[in-house]
Amino acid sequence: MGSAPRSSDVPVRRPIKKLLIANRGEIAKRMIDSARELSIETFALTTRDDHGHALGAGHIITVPSSRSYLDIAHLVDIVRHHSIDAVHPGYGFLSESPDFARRMWEEAGAVVIGPGWAILERTGDKLAAKRLARQCGVPTLPATEKPTSHLDDVRRFAAQIGYPVMLKAVDGGGGKGIRLVRQESELESAAKRAMSESPSHEIFVEKAAIDGFRHIEVQIIGDGSGRVRHLWERECSVQRRFQKIVELAPSTMSDRDFVQSIVDAAVRMAEHVKYLSLGTFEFLANSESRDLYFLEVNPRLQVEHTVTEAIMSGDVVKAQLEIAQGTMVDDAVARCFASDPRTSPKLKSIQLRITAENVQSDWSLSIGRIDGFALPSGNGIRVDTHLLPGQTNIVGSDFDSLLVKIIVTATTWEDAVRKCRRALDDTLVSGVKTNLDVLRAIVAHPDFEAGTCDTSWLERRAAPLLASGLELTKALESKRAPRLVQSTSSSSGSLTGSSNAAVSLRKGDAWALKISDTSAAATPQTHHFRLTKVIRNEFPALLRAEAEYSLPGSHAPLAITLEATHSTASSGSVMAESKHRQGNRDNPRHVTIPFPGKLVEFLVDGGDLVQPGQVICVVQQMKMELEVRASAGGRVVWITEAEDGEDVAEGTLAAELEEVNEDAVQGEIKSKL
Template sequence: MKKLLVANRGEIAVRIMRSATEAGIATVAVHAEDDAGSLHVREADEAIPLAGAGTAAYLSIEELIAAAQRAGADAIHPGYGFLSENARFARACAATGIVFVGPEPETLDLFGDKARSRAHARLCGAALPEGTDEPVTIEEARAFFDRLGNGAAVMLKAIAGGGGRGMRPVERREDLDAAFARCAAEAESSFGSGALYIERLLPHARHIEVQVVGDGSGAVAHLWDRECSLQRARQKIVEWAPADALPPATRSALLDAAVRMASEARLRSLATVEFLVASDGDDWAFIEVNPRLQVEHTVTEEVTGLDLVRLQLAISDGATLADLGLEQASVPAPRGCALQVRVNMETMTADGARPAAGTIVRFAQPGGVAFASIRSDARDIAPACAMIPCSPN
């Protein structure tokens, strides 16, 4: 790998470029018209403008491939968000002889379909919340809710979902129809598909995730766990590693389940396997797999001393886990703990709730802070805030 195009912007583009530069790989930035002055553009060895402004500019597969070819880049790293889990993008890279720094398209297809992902987890012996492995109609959702009995609640989820979008808890049967319609509309807007599945809601559960890495041969190692139970409207606000106060048997079960699912899928690159754990720490259930670099990868790096982006680059360049000294017995145990805090810009009512739908919220500036990643190395704080346009409501 000689030259890497980073198909993203903001702090994650800067983060990827730093590891690429340290590995002796030249970097290429792309930017929308309104991002020409952004830090990631200045950090790269060269930059190529994209047509248009805002997020849409980073979603054109054809233009990104053309930019890589124009720059002579032999690899593309998608970062997170945007096209990072898009199997069509991965296939387009392969078709033009460009390395996609991430999992194979078939892996993205599998884990990008949440119903298929549930079925895969079941075949691998992982515990699952009671729910469906196929898209449901509103009639089927009503029937599922009714079967659960009094006092139960459900979670509606987008089949193609991620990032907390296209999800809604429903605690009262009479709220199901409206929630289903809103959830489907949000999923259609965010992912191009309004298909939903339904699960029993597990209240008061902790949200634990396991970082895994594989080389495509079936060899997979876990890089321990993180916790992201502190959330706001199903968006992660605080992440820490390792997860604290997990019973050893539960931690072992989660790590084993994550490795098994990734190995059976022949994972190449990084993925995060997410679970719910009951408040007593004993019962647990699989949620989903995110086959990409996560926002919160930094806390795993801090406690293991591993550069996860550097690992991605090496594996995409043909290295095996054995080459990298990452067979499971060689993975370092976590040292200390690390915390990532995100700044969530929104307007709240006096009781802490979000404003009602349709409320107009005005910001003093046209941009808002998406999140801030705080790490122990002071040099990382400067580029840690990514500015993105805020929705007017």
């Protein structure tokens, strides 16, 4: 059957009484729900700004910051203090960390839900997983045998196998730490960014398989005895920069014999290591050439597990928890596991990821407060979200942009696509920008309806899809009742609003403000303030108005113009209030940061000469590092005073250039080489 982990490396399977949910967002809520149905006491982690996912948890533990979710020592202390016997990391870096699983057991006596550290070492590391695939006779793409942090190694292998190549973090996940390099000139910058997104700062190089290939993954579940079941396949070909956007089950490939070969490859690998718990085995597949290449193993729960649950009418999280307590795989999924992959499942399911992203600005994270939202319902529609009605829902730069997952299920693919369109029409989110426009365009496109999209489809058609999405949304809004559209920025109406939605302010509203020095026994002085004109009211986030202001003892009020932006203790720097100089995007001499995030590093100094397209600085969003480039060449005459690690708002001026003679620029640059 293959080499199995030693018994000492396999997690102890025992009843779970207390479960720590070591994650946030919709997946934390999802895990809490399944644990509650098994009568398991749950402990949720929250930060001061982010707690919607904890609804339903038995206990809530507030941690100092977003970094605490990845702080193994801190999590071990929590488990010890509360006598917790199991931890579920959901998905993310910790879910694939052998060190986390081992330390939690050795230092706190708690089991991490998953395959255990021995299997994680063979599957979570991408190069180790490739070696496993080759041992099992599964084709892989040419790749380096060892990880590296040296650019010369990367350059040498890329030249050997030829471009295009993929650079991948050996321990990356969720599309992070991956860069496609089409030519040698892109290599250095791409390698640096991929390494920076890898916890180990090591990457490997792989020959790229792009056009015509689909992303097919097989859901596996095992009980550690060698008994493994597949729960059909999923397709995740609609993606951008290796971030999945739309997922479906089963695949739309009509050649079920080819699908069977993919499923068989996954089962063969899982049986070889006597896989325990949930795992996803991912492949690139070309249905025309019938080429098949193993990509990686995700030894954990996946974001898109929902479509698998839909077509099998089961609960994979509950099955995962049952197996962790000793249930055998056939009992955990007795009524719903697949037997013959050549026969397509009777149900078809599609998941749509709604994210807080500004797709018109290179899909950058949209930071702010969600003022209101409306989500779809009805037969065959499931919604997974951590957003709560009547609560402050904040999107910040520290966490993933995922807001809502809409999962539709029908008996035919055509009905599922139509249901997607209706569900998206019924969805509204206000306060932050989202990818709803492009989702509407995707499900309306003939290629999607025909089920012919490959992994490069969205990138190839990005511009027309964005334009089509805007038109679809515009047409949709023109058909909606005016009061419904207006209520997207209000807590009233049929939308679910935030408890902090705009306060009603109008001309003539006045306040008497008593202000005193708290450090001395002083008599409070009264200041008078009256609004004379309200220009824009999104209070407390933003208020622009004209007013009269009277100082104590004065006879004539001062006429003032007020523009107030607000960053509260609950939102911290999340609102990305701009305190730095703003750039003019129409000015080619301004290098403007097009998205909010954290400033990672500045790569130029005052007086430097730069070329068009040169990287000026790097900004981090959701653990991904994004480059800000100059649109024109010139000499740097000013750089922002923002410091590394500081939050910067969209539109912040990073650098200002002055025009210089082109020959002088080229000459000075060459002289430095």
